[in-house]
Amino acid sequence: MSQPLDTLIIGAGTAGLAALREVRKRTDRYLIVNEGPWGTTCARVGCMPSKALIEAANAFHRRHAFETFGLRGAEGLTADIAAVLQRVRALRDQFVAGALQATDTLGAARMAGRATVLGPNAVDIDGTPYATRSIIIATGSRPRVPDEWLAFGDRILTTDTLFEQPTLGPRVAVIGMGVIGVEIAQALARLGIEVAAFTTSPHLAGLKDPTLNAELAALLKEEMLLHTGAPAELREVPGGIEVSSGPNRVVVDQVIAAMGRVPNIEHLGLETLGVPLDKRGMPAVNPQTQQIGDLPVFLAGDANTHAPLLHEAADEGHIAGINAMACALTPAAAPAAAPAAIPTPPTPTRFQRRTPLAIVFCDPQVAMVGKRLADLDSAHTVTGTVRFTNQGRARAAQRNRGALHVYADRATGRLQGAEMCAPAAEHLAHLLALAVQQKLTVHDLLGMPFYHPVLEEGLRTALRDAARQLADAANAPESDLASCPALGVPALE
Numbered sequence: 226m227s228q229p230l231d232t233l234i235i236g237a238g239t240a241g242l243a244a245l246r247e248v249r250k251r252t253d254r255y256l257i258v259n260e261g262p263w264g265t266t267c268a269r270v271g272c273m274p275s276k277a278l279i280e281a282a283n284a285f286h287r288r289h290a291f292e293t294f295g296l297r298g299a300e301g302l303t304a305d306i307a308a309v310l311q312r313v314r315a316l317r318d319q320f321v322a323g324a325l326q327a328t329d330t331l332g333a334a335r336m337a338g339r340a341t342v343l344g345p346n347a348v349d350i351d352g353t354p355y356a357t358r359s360i361i362i363a364t365g366s367r368p369r370v371p372d373e374w375l376a377f378g379d380r381i382l383t384t385d386t387l388f389e390q391p392t393l394g395p396r397v398a399v400i401g402m403g404v405i406g407v408e409i410a411q412a413l414a415r416l417g418i419e420v421a422a423f424t425t426s427p428h429l430a431g432l433k434d435p436t437l438n439a440e441l442a443a444l445l446k447e448e449m450l451l452h453t454g455a456p457a458e459l460r461e462v463p464g465g466i467e468v469s470s471g472p473n474r475v476v477v478d479q480v481i482a483a484m485g486r487v488p489n490i491e492h493l494g495l496e497t498l499g500v501p502l503d504k505r506g507m508p509a510v511n512p513q514t515q516q517i518g519d520l521p522v523f524l525a526g527d528a529n530t531h532a533p534l535l536h537e538a539a540d541e542g543h544i545a546g547i548n549a550m551a552c553a554l555t556p557a558a559a560p561a562a563a564p565a566a567i568p569t570p571p572t573p574t575r576f577q578r579r580t581p582l583a584i585v586f587c588d589p590q591v592a593m594v595g596k597r598l599a600d601l602d603s604a605h606t607v608t609g610t611v612r613f614t615n616q617g618r619a620r621a622a623q624r625n626r627g628a629l630h631v632y633a634d635r636a637t638g639r640l641q642g643a644e645m646c647a648p649a650a651e652h653l654a655h656l657l658a659l660a661v662q663q664k665l666t667v668h669d670l671l672g673m674p675f676y677h678p679v680l681e682e683g684l685r686t687a688l689r690d691a692a693r694q695l696a697d698a699a700n701a702p703e704s705d706l707a708s709c710p711a712l713g714v715p716a717l718e
């Protein structure tokens with residue numbers, strides 16, 4: 226091995242690219258290596274193509290409201306699935322091209338190949354060992370598919386292959402109704418594909434609040450067959466694949482495995498690091514530094530399973546990049562003339578993580594902010610509720626479905642979190658995430674401006690409901706506008 230690198234980044238997804246940005250500010254003695262296609266999971270097969278598909282599905286589904294609006298002719302509309310998928314791929318290609326720009330000009334610092342860790346200061350890339358002062362592991366995750374399902378060949382789809390299909394259906398089973406399963410199952414159903422969904426977990430789209438979960442289940446059942454509880458089993462039958470779960474059976478043309486994702490950590494050589502690994506083979510990772518133990522090794526993004534979301538992967542890559550360089554460029558580790566362009570702290574910095582925020586792009590959207598109901602002590606928590614059935618703006622738009630729950634500390638009124646299955650939840654959730662991170666109380670929020678007529682007035686209804694239940698509700702001050710009550714007129718709320 227020649228002169229060691231300052232860092233070696235394994236994986237050029239969102240986390241690896243975020244790390245790369247920090248590393249390049251501080252050194253030119255680095256390598257980034259990626260196995261398989263470049264362009265990131267998000268842009269290639271994840272967030273972006275799935276959202277492009279969902280937009281087409283929701284646009285087509287909107288036709289069911291046309292008669293109510295007084296718009297005629299909806300029955301003449303058809304979904305050309307092949308054309309829908311073609312648009313998804315065209316957009317996907319543009320998103321991927323953008324992501325590729327981050328690594329296209331790196332020259333010899335960019336390598337294609339499989340990396341394996343040989344120890345805290347060495348990595349093998351396709352048979353060639355590299356010495357390095359630090360390592361950033363950002364290897365992401367992949368869809369989980371039971372081995373025995375591989376016998377069904379290309380009729381078993383995952384999000385890695387779904388968007389590549391020339392067309393889909395007409396009968397599809399979706400197995401697993403977590404975040405990805407719910408998004409894809411509803412999108413396909415809305416495009417006119419016959420969808421049967423199966424899930425062992427009662428929690429759809431990751432919702433832990435039982436009332437909201439039941440609400441989502443009821444809404445999804447209007448659009449597809451949904452079976453929860455027993456595991457799904459597959460069997461070849463004349464005319465297709467039979468999917469059975471308890472007493473329920475359907476025959477389909479394709480099966481989408483949406484049973485979660487597996488971190489890409491096996492065969493990565495983590496056992497050479499000399500730290501304890503759990504039964505999945507995962508070392509403990511400090512979520513504030515991304516460091517493994519006190520090694521110069523950092524594990525970021527989906528690969529560590531902490532919060533497999535894009536903004537978290539980007540944050541973790543950023544943290545890992547800064548901290549890997551802190552290890553590499555300490556006076557003890559670095560050569561005398563280390564090309565540190567900007568000052569780097571000598572030890573890993575502990576970063577304060579953002580308020581948890583997760584959004585599921587079904588309709589109504591699902592979102593979770595801060596603490597979930599299941600994380601909170603019910604004796605010290607109040608839940609403020611709004612149902613959107615009667616909310617003025619939601620009714621005007623024919624989108625009056627779903628509900629939102631805000632959770633606040635009973636004694637202090639401080640907002641703890643929220644869960645919702647609600648129209649435009651992506652926006653309501655951001656507003657609430659800002660409030661939770663700013664440590665605002667229900668009272669603080671009720672003192673903020675609310676325009677009319679907007680969906681945020683629904684959020685205000687939930688906040689007022691929470692305010693009435695707070696320990697000091699009887700002594701609510703009248704000296705500011707936070708105690709301004711509802712008018713009791715649905716059209717004005």
Ligand SMILES: Cc1cc2nc3c(=O)[nH]c(=O)nc-3n(C[C@H](O)[C@H](O)[C@H](O)COP(=O)(O)OP(=O)(O)OC[C@H]3O[C@@H](n4cnc5c(N)ncnc54)[C@H](O)[C@@H]3O)c2cc1C
Pocket residue numbers: 235236237238239240241258259260261262263265266267270271272273275338339340341363364365366384405489493525526527528532533534535536538
């Ligand atoms: C269908 C779908 C929809 C999603 N929607 C959303 C959404 O709406 N919002 C959201 O926030 N998140 C969403 N996500 C999650 C988001 O895409 C991920 O959290 C994010 O892409 C993870 O980035 P990463 O850098 O950790 O991994 P990746 O982008 O997967 O990058 C890891 C890279 O490492 C490479 N690699 C693996 N092993 C090795 C090795 N040994 N040597 C070299 N290279 C290796 C891989 O090939 C890959 O290129 C979605 C995911 C999917 C699948």
